[in-house]
Amino acid sequence: MPDEYLPLLVFPEKRILQPEKGNGFPPGKQNLPGHGAQVARIGRQIEHLEEDFARYQASLTGALAGLEPEMVLVIEIVGRLDDFRQAVEAAGLEWLGETEIDDLEAEDEGFHERDAAGQPAVKPLSGRMFLAMSNMAGLQEILALWEQWKAHKSLPHGKTKWKAVFEQLNVLRRWGIEETLVETGMIDRWQDLLEPLDPEEKVRFQIELFYRKRAEKRRNNEAAIRSLLEGLGGLTLSAFLDMPQIAFHAVKAELPAHAIQSLLHQVAADGADIDIELFKFAGIMYFRPTGQSLAVSEEGEGEPAAFPESVSDLPPVAALLDGAPLQLHEALKDRLLVDDTFGLEATYQPGERKHGTAMASLILHGDRSNPESEPLPHKLYCIPVMQPDHQTREHDEHMPDDVFFEDRIHIAVRRMFEGSGDVPAQAPTVKVINLSIGDTAREFIHTPSPWARLLDWLAYRHRVLFCVSAGNYCDVIDIGLNQQQFAALSDGEKISSTVNAISNSLTSRRLLSPAEAMNAITVGAAHADDSGDAYPQFGQRVDVLPSQTLFSPATRLGFGFKRSIKPDILMPGGRQLYNAPVLARSTLYSVDNSIVGPGQKVALDSRQQGVLNNEAFWRGTSNATALATRGAVRLYDMLDRLRNEEGEDIPETLMSVLMKALLVHGAKQDDAGKQHIEQALKDARNSRQFKQVITRYLGYGAMDIERVLTCTAQRATVLGCGEIRENEVHEYAFPIPPGFSSQRIWRRFVVTLAWLTPINPYHRNLREAKLTLEPGGGNWSSQILKLDRQDGDHNQVERGTVQHEVLEGKKQIQAFEDGETLRIRVTCKKDATARLDAVIPYGLAVTLEAKEDIPIYQQVRARIKQPVRIAPGVGR
Numbered sequence: 001m002p003d004e005y006l007p008l009l010v011f012p013e014k015r016i017l018q019p020e021k022g023n024g025f026p027p028g029k030q031n032l033p034g035h036g037a038q039v040a041r042i043g044r045q046i047e048h049l050e051e052d053f054a055r056y057q058a059s060l061t062g063a064l065a066g067l068e069p070e071m072v073l074v075i076e077i078v079g080r081l082d083d084f085r086q087a088v089e090a091a092g093l094e095w096l097g098e099t100e101i102d103d104l105e106a107e108d109e110g111f112h113e114r115d116a117a118g119q120p121a122v123k124p125l126s127g128r129m130f131l132a133m134s135n136m137a138g139l140q141e142i143l144a145l146w147e148q149w150k151a152h153k154s155l156p157h158g159k160t161k162w163k164a165v166f167e168q169l170n171v172l173r174r175w176g177i178e179e180t181l182v183e184t185g186m187i188d189r190w191q192d193l194l195e196p197l198d199p200e201e202k203v204r205f206q207i208e209l210f211y212r213k214r215a216e217k218r219r220n221n222e223a224a225i226r227s228l229l230e231g232l233g234g235l236t237l238s239a240f241l242d243m244p245q246i247a248f249h250a251v252k253a254e255l256p257a258h259a260i261q262s263l264l265h266q267v268a269a270d271g272a273d274i275d276i277e278l279f280k281f282a283g284i285m286y287f288r289p290t291g292q293s294l295a296v297s298e299e300g301e302g303e304p305a306a307f308p309e310s311v312s313d314l315p316p317v318a319a320l321l322d323g324a325p326l327q328l329h330e331a332l333k334d335r336l337l338v339d340d341t342f343g344l345e346a347t348y349q350p351g352e353r354k355h356g357t358a359m360a361s362l363i364l365h366g367d368r369s370n371p372e373s374e375p376l377p378h379k380l381y382c383i384p385v386m387q388p389d390h391q392t393r394e395h396d397e398h399m400p401d402d403v404f405f406e407d408r409i410h411i412a413v414r415r416m417f418e419g420s421g422d423v424p425a426q427a428p429t430v431k432v433i434n435l436s437i438g439d440t441a442r443e444f445i446h447t448p449s450p451w452a453r454l455l456d457w458l459a460y461r462h463r464v465l466f467c468v469s470a471g472n473y474c475d476v477i478d479i480g481l482n483q484q485q486f487a488a489l490s491d492g493e494k495i496s497s498t499v500n501a502i503s504n505s506l507t508s509r510r511l512l513s514p515a516e517a518m519n520a521i522t523v524g525a526a527h528a529d530d531s532g533d534a535y536p537q538f539g540q541r542v543d544v545l546p547s548q549t550l551f552s553p554a555t556r557l558g559f560g561f562k563r564s565i566k567p568d569i570l571m572p573g574g575r576q577l578y579n580a581p582v583l584a585r586s587t588l589y590s591v592d593n594s595i596v597g598p599g600q601k602v603a604l605d606s607r608q609q610g611v612l613n614n615e616a617f618w619r620g621t622s623n624a625t626a627l628a629t630r631g632a633v634r635l636y637d638m639l640d641r642l643r644n645e646e647g648e649d650i651p652e653t654l655m656s657v658l659m660k661a662l663l664v665h666g667a668k669q670d671d672a673g674k675q676h677i678e679q680a681l682k683d684a685r686n687s688r689q690f691k692q693v694i695t696r697y698l699g700y701g702a703m704d705i706e707r708v709l710t711c712t713a714q715r716a717t718v719l720g721c722g723e724i725r726e727n728e729v730h731e732y733a734f735p736i737p738p739g740f741s742s743q744r745i746w747r748r749f750v751v752t753l754a755w756l757t758p759i760n761p762y763h764r765n766l767r768e769a770k771l772t773l774e775p776g777g778g779n780w781s782s783q784i785l786k787l788d789r790q791d792g793d794h795n796q797v798e799r800g801t802v803q804h805e806v807l808e809g810k811k812q813i814q815a816f817e818d819g820e821t822l823r824i825r826v827t828c829k830k831d832a833t834a835r836l837d838a839v840i841p842y843g844l845a846v847t848l849e850a851k852e853d854i855p856i857y858q859q860v861r862a863r864i865k866q867p868v869r870i871a872p873g874v875g876r
Contacts, residue, residue, distance in 0.1 A: 006711040006857050008638070009864045010648040011720040011844075017729040019827055032078070032167055039150050045172045046146060049073075052174050053139060062277065063227030067220060068135050070282045072096065072175035072210060073142075075130040077168040084130060085762075087161035091145065092138040096131040096210050097247070098764040099447055100562065127170060128764065133210065133282070177267065177274060179286070185441075186287045187267060190260050199258035204237065204401040208286040208450070211247035211761075218242060218249055221283040225251065228278040232259040237402040243410070246453040247761035252290055252402045289441040291401035295323065295355040295386065295622065299394065300595035302604040302616030305368070307331045308375050315429040316381035317633045318363060321412055322436060323356035323397040324348050324384035330613045331361050331368075331603035337381045339426055341415055342408065347387040351607030352395050356384060358618050359436050361603035362626035363633070367572065368601035368615060370530040376633055381427040383412040386437065405439065405514075406454050417462045431636055431656040433464055434629040435520075436622035438471040438512030448561050451514035453761055459519035460756045463841060465656040466520040467628045467663075469621040470567040471512030471556040476588040477501050483540060483580040491546045492679070498544045498553060499680035499697075506696075509557050511566060518767055518801050519756050521663055522566045525552035525573020525624040526702045531617065535597035540580035544589055549673035551697050552576050554591060555621050558696045561766065564799035565792065567699040569667045571627045574599035574619030628663060631705040635659045638709050654721040658843035661754035664804045665717075665845040666708040668750075669694060669701035669791045691793040700804045701791060708845070715849035716860040724771070724828040726836035731776060733821040734846050735863035736784060739854035742815045747850045749780075749787050749807045753826060755842035757801055763832035769840045770831040773803055776823030783822055786811045819863075 033041070057069040073093070085095045134142070142162075148155055149166045181187050186205070193203065207225060212218045222240045229235055234255035241250050259276070266274050274280050279287075312335040324345050327336055338345075363380055366373035385408045386397040399405055414420065416427040435455075442449055448456070455466050479486060479501045486494065502509070515522045528548040545553045554576040560566030575598040578589040595604070599617030606614045636659060642648040650658065674694055682690055711717055720732050740747070757769040780787040787807035797803045824846060830836040848856060 006713070007642055007646055008708075008711060009716060009718040009861055010642065010646075010650065011718055011732045012864060014720060014722060015731040017731055017825070019727055019729050035152075038166060038169065042146075042166065042169050042172060043150075046143065049172060049174060050139070050143070053136070056174075056280070056282075057136070059275065060277070062231060063224045064277055064281065067224060070133055070135050072282055073132045073134050074171065074173050074175055075132065075165065075169070076101065076127060076171040077130075077165060078125055078127045078170050079168050081128060081161070081164055081168060084161050084165070087159055087165075088130065088132050090158040091141045091162070093132040093134045094213060095762065096133055097762050098128055098130045100764050101127045101129055102563075127168075131175065131210075133212070175282070175285075177279065180284055181267075181279065181287050184286050184288050186289070187264065189289060191264060194257055194261055194264070197257040199256065199261065201257045202234075202254040203257050203260050204252065204254045204290050206288040206290040207251050207253055207284055208288060209249040209283050210285045211244070211249045212283075221249075222251070224281065224283065225253075225278070228281065229253055229255065232256070232276070232278060234259065238404070241404050241407055243406065243450070243454070245457050246406075246450055246759075248406060248450040248453070250404065250450070252404070291389075291398060295397050295437050299593060300616060301606055301608070302595055302614035304611075304613045305615045307613065308365075310375050312364065312375060312377055312379055314378040316379045316427055317429060317431050317636045318378070318629050319381040319383070319416060319427055319430045319433045320356065320360055320363060321383055321385045321409060321433060322359050323386040324353050325356040325360040325382055326353040326603070326605045326612070328612050329357060329603050329605070331365060331615070332357065335364050335375070335380060336360060337379045337427070339381065339383050339415070341383050341412060342385065344384040344387045349388070349395075350609050351605055352388045352397075353605040355386070355397050355436070355622065356382065357605045358602040359434065359622060359626045361615075362600065362623055363434060363630045366627065366630055367530045369532070369597075376630065377637075378633060381416070381430055383415070385409065385412060405451050409451070410454060410458070413458050413462065413464070417464070431464060431659060432629055432632040433466050434626060435466055435468045435514070436625045438469060438515060440471075440512060442513040443510040444513060444516040444560070445510065448516050448518070448766060449513035452517040453759060453766070455514050455517040456519045456757070456759045456766070459517075460758045463653055463656050463756060465632060465660045466517065467625050467632065468515050468517060468520045468522050469625040470515045470522055470524040472554050472620045472622070473509050473556050474554065474591055475508070476590045477505075477544065477553060477578065478588055479544065480587050482584055482587055483542070484584070486542070486544075486580070492676070495545055495547055495550070495676045496680040499677060502553065503681055506557060511556050511558065511560065515556070516560050516566060518561060518564070518759075521568050521628060521660055522560065522699075523621060523625040523628045524557070524567030524570045524699055525555040525619075525621045526550070526570040527552040527575055528572040528702070529574045529598055529600050529619075530572075531575075531597040531599060531601065540582070541577040541592050542580045542589065543575065544578050547672070547676060548575070549670040549702075550676060552619070552621075553578070554619065558699065560800060562799050563692075563796065565695045565699055565796055565802075566800070568664055568800075568802055569628065569699055569703040570701065571624035571631075571703055572600065573621055573624035574617065576619045628703070631703070632659045632663060634705060634709060635662050650719075650721065654723075654841055654843065657754055657756055657841045658719065658721050660802070661752050661843035661845045662708045663703060664700055664754060664802050665750060665752040665847065666705055667699070667701040667703045667804065668806060669698045673698060689793070691791070692796055695792055695796060700802075711857050712849075713858070714851065714854065714856050715847060716857040717845060717847040718860065718864060720844035720846075721842065723839045723841050724826060725839055726828055726830050728828050730826045732824045732826075732844065732846070734824060734848070735860055736816065736820045736822060737848070737854060737856050737859035738818045739856070739859060740785070740813050740850075742813065743852070743854075744810070744812045745850050745852045745854070746810050747785060747808065747848065749785060749809075750845075750847040751805045751807070751824060752845045753803045753842060755801050755840050757840065758838045760832040765832040767801065767831050768833040768836055768838065770798070770829045771803070771840065771842055772798055772827050772829070773805070773844070774825055774827070776825050780805070780807050784816060784820060785809050785813065785822060
């Protein structure tokens with residue numbers, strides 16, 4: 001911090017306005033096939049669907065014979081169709097959900113996009129997929145509506161939406177093996193797994209069911225699955241998990257290997273005709289793996305070190321859900337509040353408390369290589385949720401086969417804020433929860449996972465911020481050059497080669513669940529640390545990305561849900577070196593897992609009993625996330641100081657969302673990093689959307705915590721927060737320093753809005769509340785400061801729950817009188833709901849800075865503390 005402490009400022013008031021009426025942007029137009037073409041093509045699909053349902057109905061025996069035959073209909077359309085749920089239910093079907101489809105493959109060449117002039121446009125089609133559960137009566141109703149549409153007749157009241165469906169329909173089919181087993185990767189996984197297995201050996205997995213509206217239907221499905229498993233020599237390993245808040249219904253199960261092998265034989269022979277009832281049961285949505293390792297740990301003993309003796313005795317602001325930390329380690333002793341809710345401490349042996357120890361160390365101490373990093377004054381609340389897997393060679397920490405991630409996390413968070421039974425809330429002061437773990441078997445593709453939906457629901461319910469790691473990419477990188485060729489390149493050429501190689505593997509570098517959670521801050525790793533350049537040289541360790549302005553080559557990349565910006569921010573994750581290929585013909589570079597530098601220095605659990613002061617160098621997105629959580633705690637203390645010393649009114653219930661805004665507010669895409677990515681990847685095909693390309697790699701940028709803890713003479717940050725309802729506008733007035741009048745100077749204006757939204761798991765958009773920020777009266781470039789967006793695509797920044805605008809200007813500022821303000825408006829609209837009844841908490845941070853010697857802070861502070869009176873209803 002600078003010698004003179006200049007505290008952040010707080011907007012003294014806001015005005016509540018009615019939203020201005022606007023026409024918005026018209027949706028894109030699609031060309032649709034003619035009526036005759038649709039009748040011919042869809043008619044064949046309907047005939048096939050009838051035959052498919054009849055075969056399925058005839059094949060039901062045993063456990064399923066007593067249930068009403070049902071099937072899940074997949075209704076895929078080209079283009080948009082809103083408010084279809086009512087029409088589905090009016091036809092006697094049960095609504096199960098909807099998703100949006102990008103890059104849709106049309107079944108008819110009559111489908112194509114049209115430009116503004118009505119001409120065919122060369123761009124991907126988009127559409128929507130609706131899922132509905134249908135019995136025979138529901139199918140007959142659809143057939144009746146189809147016949148009426150074929151005959152050009154009007155459809156009955158309440159069912160007229162089906163006309164648009166038939167016009168836009170691309171595919172109508174039954175949910176089947178392709179979705180339940182192939183797209184989840186289970187067929188490939190089982191094929192790899194079963195080769196060496198004894199036919200009687202048990203294979204464990206997770207079954208996820210379609211969430212039925214009626215409890216009776218859910219109980220019937222549970223009974224059917226138990227019976228079907230038993231009929232194949234299997235059983236359930238857990239109770240069924242039924243979470244209506246996130247529409248999640250699932251069970252852990254096992255089958256003998258020969259039953260799985262029989263399925264694989266049938267899939268290989270004719271995947272459309274499976275006779276094993278479990279695998280074609282209409283109530284099942286997905287089969288998925290279970291018992292995955294959630295955290296990657298480095299190996300080794302480390303070196304002894306001395307640790308600070310300062311005290312951490314304030315109530316906890318942060319919680320760590322991870323493996324069990326070594327409580328007696330000198331770095332952690334008397335600094336933790338460990339709540340062993342699940343009794344997992346006893347499952348650990350010496351040397352196995354790795355991940356939780358390292359994460360607790362980073363949250364409490366930061367990177368121990370940095371001599372200026374001081375211990376936090378707060379206790380760290382910890383609930384162990386992982387345990388060592390003694391079936392693996394390294395005893396990796398995981399959740400067992402019979403345990404749901406969602407269940408443990410839900411129980412842990414509820415214990416913090418609500419308690420359980422006679423036990424009161426154990427950590428009600430917590431504002432940020434660290435999750436440096438992820439499901440290695442569940443990459444984010446289109447739809448948020450149950451774990452991500454759970455975090456979103458919990459975040460809004462308890463007004464708590466989750467910091468979640470993007471996930472590590474531990475596979476080799478094929479750079480296309482052998483060791484000698486790569487070594488001969490300049491640093492810039494090395495960076496371009498590696499960035500190009502990474503761009504070729506983006507589909508395997510997707511975020512790991514639950515990193516796609518919308519209400520969370522998702523943290524990627526920057527290729528940076530404080531360990532210096534004098535690190536040990538041994539073997540063939542290579543820095544494949546020699547720049548501390550870029551993402552780590554081992555981090556996972558975006559996008560998030562609906563192509564939102566994820567990861568939100570990058571934090572230092574340690575420089576990850578790679579082992580160069582030994583063979584001259586090889587171009588594969590593998591991750592170096594040694595515990596020597598470079599990297600971040602963390603506390604380490606030793607295998608030697610009684611050794612309690614070792615530390616080592618670790619790297620990865622887990623580290624980056626722990627540092628983000630540490631930053632959030634420091635932000636809490638800064639905000640609390642504003643309340644206590646400056647008399648600012650910041651409600652405790654809005655602290656977490658303001659911390660969320662500030663974590664992103666300190667982020668900036670590094671100019672050198674952007675230039676490296678442009679040099680490697682920019683071409684004529686992506687040049688117009690290249691801001692989206694950059695955010696995929698950098699998110700909103702690397703976060704500098706010091707920039708948001710204090711102001712400088714030439715940089716003023718002003719905060720706002722509140723609760724907003726549907727169709728409200730909150731307007732804030734940021735005073736323009738009079739020293740800017742008539743000046744031609746470089747200036748940067750950064751404005752960040754963050755909020756927590758309730759969710760609707762049945763809606764394609766999931767978030768119920770969409771907040772936006774914009775200047776009052778015109779766009780940014782038309783304001784008095786004449787600003788242009790630097791980072792982020794203007795559409796992409798509005799797709800999540802953070803809108804972060806980095807704006808700069810160099811043009812001449814016109815003369816203005818003292819009292820001039822830039823008005824910033826926060827608007828709340830409904831999104832995934834027909835009516836938004838909930839109140840939405842938000843945080844706002846606004847920073848103005850310039851290089852010239854203008855006393856920005858002094859001039860802004862003077863006008864914030866004595867606001868100019870504003871005539872009601874007048875905005876600039």
